[in-house]
Amino acid sequence: MQINNFYNEILTEHNVRPEYKREMEDADLVLEGVNPSCGDDIWLKLKLDGDIIADGAFTGDGCAISQASADIMLGLIIGKKKDEALELGKKFLKMIQGTATEEEIDELEEAGALKDISHMPARVKCAVLGWRTLDEMFK
Amino acid sequence: MQDFRKDFPLLVKEPTAYLDNAATAQRPQCVIDAEMDFYINHNANPLRGFYPLSVEATEIYEAAREKVRKFLNADSEKEIIFTRNTSESLNLVAYSYGLANIKAGDEIVISITEHHSNMLPWRMVAEKVGAVVKYLDCEQDGSFTKEALDAAFSEKTRLVAMAQVSNVLGRVNPVEEVIKRAHAVGAVAVIDGAQSVPHMKVDVKSLDADFFAFSGHKLFGPMGIGVLYGKEEILNKMQPFLCGGEMIDSVHRDSVKYAELPHKFEAGTVNAAGAAGLAAAIDYVERIGYDVMAERELALTKRAMEGIKKIPHIHILGSENPEDHTGIITFTIDDVHPHDVSAVLEADKIDVRAGHHCAQPLLEHLGVRSSTRASLMFYNTEEEVDALIASLASVRRRLGYAD
Numbered sequence: 001m002q003i004n005n006f007y008n009e010i011l012t013e014h015n016v017r018p019e020y021k022r023e024m025e026d027a028d029l030v031l032e033g034v035n036p037s038c039g040d041d042i043w044l045k046l047k048l049d050g051d052i053i054a055d056g057a058f059t060g061d062g063c064a065i066s067q068a069s070a071d072i073m074l075g076l077i078i079g080k081k082k083d084e085a086l087e088l089g090k091k092f093l094k095m096i097q098g099t100a101t102e103e104e105i106d107e108l109e110e111a112g113a114l115k116d117i118s119h120m121p122a123r124v125k126c127a128v129l130g131w132r133t134l135d136e137m138f139k
Numbered sequence: 140m141q142d143f144r145k146d147f148p149l150l151v152k153e154p155t156a157y158l159d160n161a162a163t164a165q166r167p168q169c170v171i172d173a174e175m176d177f178y179i180n181h182n183a184n185p186l187r188g189f190y191p192l193s194v195e196a197t198e199i200y201e202a203a204r205e206k207v208r209k210f211l212n213a214d215s216e217k218e219i220i221f222t223r224n225t226s227e228s229l230n231l232v233a234y235s236y237g238l239a240n241i242k243a244g245d246e247i248v249i250s251i252t253e254h255h256s257n258m259l260p261w262r263m264v265a266e267k268v269g270a271v272v273k274y275l276d277c278e279q280d281g282s283f284t285k286e287a288l289d290a291a292f293s294e295k296t297r298l299v300a301m302a303q304v305s306n307v308l309g310r311v312n313p314v315e316e317v318i319k320r321a322h323a324v325g326a327v328a329v330i331d332g333a334q335s336v337p338h339m340k341v342d343v344k345s346l347d348a349d350f351f352a353f354s355g356h357k358l359f360g361p362m363g364i365g366v367l368y369g370k371e372e373i374l375n376k377m378q379p380f381l382c383g384g385e386m387i388d389s390v391h392r393d394s395v396k397y398a399e400l401p402h403k404f405e406a407g408t409v410n411a412a413g414a415a416g417l418a419a420a421i422d423y424v425e426r427i428g429y430d431v432m433a434e435r436e437l438a439l440t441k442r443a444m445e446g447i448k449k450i451p452h453i454h455i456l457g458s459e460n461p462e463d464h465t466g467i468i469t470f471t472i473d474d475v476h477p478h479d480v481s482a483v484l485e486a487d488k489i490d491v492r493a494g495h496h497c498a499q500p501l502l503e504h505l506g507v508r509s510s511t512r513a514s515l516m517f518y519n520t521e522e523e524v525d526a527l528i529a530s531l532a533s534v535r536r537r538l539g540y541a542d
Contacts, residue, residue: 006482012539016474038478038494039509061508063476064538126478 006120007064010113014068019075021067024057033133035125040066044133051081063126065117070130072111082138089131096124143427143518155488156523161306161467161514162492163356164337166420173419174361177412185411186385186402196411203414204401210421211351212342213368217400220367220374221414225333226256228352228367229300231380231404232329233260236350239378241297243269248291248299248326250275250283250317251504252308255497257300257331270297275317279505281310281457288320296326303335307498307512308457309467311335318347327373333357337516338436338465340429343368355413360420364413367404374400381406432517436466439515439524443468446528451542452535456505466515469496472531475538477511483537484511487530489523 027045034041040062047055056074060067073092077085092111094100098118105112117127144150146167150157157165177199183192185200201216208216222228237260241247247261251274265272275291277283292299299321303314314330321328327349332341336353343351348368355364369377379386379397383406388396397403424432441461447453452473457463472480477493484491492512495502502510513527535542 006486007479007537007539009539012537016539063478065479120482123478123482 006116008113010072010110011064011068014071014110015064018067018071020057020071020078021059022057023059024055027057029137031133031137033129033136035062035066035129038063038126040126040129042066042070042129042133044070044130044137046137048082051083053077053080053082053085058130062129063123065114065123066126066129069111069114069127070133072113073130073134076109076111077134086135086138089135092131093128096127144520146423147518150518155490156519156526157490158513158515158519158523158527159490159492160337160516160519161309161334161357161512163362164359164516165518166359166361166416167423169423170360170416170419174412174416177415182412184408186409199415200409200411203411203418206418206421207366210425211366211368212344214344215371218368218371218374220369220401220404221409222352222365222367223363223410224354224356224365225331225352226365228350228365229257229329229331230260231367232350232352232369233264235377235380235404236327236373237261237264237298238267241265241268241270244295245270245297246273246293246295247271248273248275248296248321250277250299250301250312252277252281252305252310252312252501253300253302253498254306254331254333255499256333257302257329258500261298261300264298271295274500275299275301276504277308277501280459281305281308281463283313288316292320292324292326294324296321296324298327298329300329300331302331302333303341304338304465304467305457305498305501306334306467307469307496307501307510309334309464309469309514310457311339311463311465314348315346318349321349322347334465334467338429338433349373355417355420358417358420359423361410361413361416364410364417366417371400374404377404379403379406383407385409427517435517436515437461439519439521440464440466440468442521443513443515443524443527446524447531450528450532453531456507456510467512468514469510469512471507471510472534474540475534477509479538480511480531480534483534484527484530487526489513489527489530491527 024045028048029046042058042060045057058070091104114127147165181195183196185196204216204219207219318328329350330348332353337358351368356362386398386406444461454471456469481493
C-alpha cells in the first residue's frame with residue numbers, strides 16, 4: 001500500500017477541521033482514552049436521551065489518525081441508539097483487522113476511509129482509540 | 140570522498156535513508172565478522188575451562204576489555220566492566236553504589252536533559268533511601284547557566300548524573316564542570332556516554348569521571364554488549380550487583396569470597412562474542428578516525444539545519460548552532476503530531492524517530508509534548524539529507540494544511 005495516499009482527504013479534513021472537537025459542559029458521560037505508547041489522548045463526551053446518543057464532542061491531543069477517527073466516529077453515532085453505536089464499533093474493529101465485508105465497511109460510511117490502517121500495525125491503536133473509549137464508556 | 144557505506148552491508152541493500160542513528164547505529168561487516176568468528180572458531184565458555192578452546196575464548200574476551208581500556212584511556216582493565224548496555228551499567232552503579240552509599244537527606248543531582256536510563260535508577264535510589272532528587276535545569280537551547288549549577292549543587296550532594304551528549308538536543312553537556320563541582324562537595328559523578336562515544340574521543344582520566352557508561356550498539360558494535368567504567372578504588376568497595384557464576388573466588392556452605400575486579404561485576408556466562416564485536420567496532424572507528432567522522436557529520440548537520448530552517452512551521456529544539464548538535468536534529472512541526480510526521484517520512488523512505496525519545500521530563504521542561512528526531516552518522520549522504528528536507532517541506536500540505 002502506498003502510504004502517500006493514506007492521509008486521504010476525508011481523514012485530513014476531519015483532522016484539520018473537526019466537526020465535534022469542542023467543549024461540552026453538560027455531558028452525561030465523560031471518559032478519557034489514552035494510548036500511553038504514543039501519547040494520543042482524547043476526552044470523549046456524550047449527551048444521552050434515554051437510549052439514544054443525542055449529542056457528542058471530544059477534546060484531546062494526538063496524531064491525525066486518532067483525532068480524525070474520533071471525529072468521524074461521533075458523526076456516525078450521534079442520533080443512534082447505544083447498541084447500534086457499539087455494533088458499529090465492532091464493525092470498525094473488524095475493518096481494522098481486515099476481516100470486515102464490503103457491506104460492513106459501507107455501513108461505516110466515512111469511517112471506511114480508515115480501512116487501510118489494517119496494513120499499518122503501528123497505527124491501529126490510534127485509529128481505534130475513540131471507539132475503544134466509547135466501548136468502555138458503556139461498560 | 141571515501142565511500143564508507145560499502146563497509147555496512149545493510150546500508151548497501153537498504154532502500155530507505157536510515158536517519159535514526161542515535162537509537163542504534165548500523166554495523167560494519169568487520170563487526171559482524173568478528174562476532175561470527177567467535178562462534179565459528181573460538182566458541183567455548185570463557186573464564187571456565189582449562190582446555191585450549193576455552194582459553195582462546197577467554198583471551199578474545201579479555202583482549203576486548205583491554206581494547207576498551209585503551210579506548211577510554213582508563214588506568215587498568217579492572218576498571219572496565221562488560222554489561223549488556225548503558226542502562227545496565229547505570230543500574231549497576233545505582234544498586235551497588237547508590238543504595239549502599241546514599242543516605243536519607245542526601246541529595247542526588249540529575250540533569251533534566253537525561254534519558255530515562257540515567258534518571259530512573261537515581262530516582263529509584265532516592266525513593267528507597269529517602270534521598271532528595273534535585274534537577275539541574277537547562278536553558279531552552281540546552282545550555283546550563285552558572286545560576287542553575289549553583290542551585291543544583293550543595294554540601295549535601297552525593298551523586299550527580301549527566302550525559303555527555305543529550306540524546307534529544309545533541310548538545311555536549313559541561314560534564315567537566317559538573318564533575319569538578321561534584322568532587323568539590325565529595326560527590327561522585329556518573330556520566331552517560333551512550334551518545335558521545337559514537338562521535339568523539341573520550342578520555343575518562345582527563346574527564347575524572349567516577350563512572351562512565353556506554354553501549355556497544357550505538358558505536359557500530361553488536362547489541363547486548365555495553366561498558367561500565369568505574370574508578371578502581373570505588374569499584375573495589377562496592378558489593379556485587381548480580382550474584383552467581385564466574386563472579387566468585389570460592390563458595391562454601393556459610394561463606395563466599397567474591398572474585399577480584401572486574402569479574403566481581405560480571406555474573407554468569409558473559410557475552411564474549413559481543414565483546415569481540417565491540418573490539419572490532421573500536422578498531423573500525425579508530426581506523427576511520429573521529430576527526431573524519433565528525434567533519435562529515437557536521438557538514439551533514441549544517442546542510443540539514445539550513446534546509447529545515449527555511450521551511451515554515453518547523454522548530455528545531457536546542458541550539459541554533461549545528462556544532463552543538465552532534466548530528467542530532469530534533470524538531471516539531473506546528474499542528475502535526477510526530478507520528479504523522481514519521482508516517483509521511485516513512486512513505487518517502489526515510490527512517491526517523493518520533494515520540495518523547497525516552498526523555499519525557501526534558502520535553503516537558505522545554506514545553507514540548509513530543510517531537511521527531513533525525514540523527515545523522517558519518518555514513519549518511521547529502522542526498523539523504525536533501526530527501527529529508529524535501530519530505531519535511533511537504534508534511535503539512537500532505538496532512539491537509541494550506542501552507
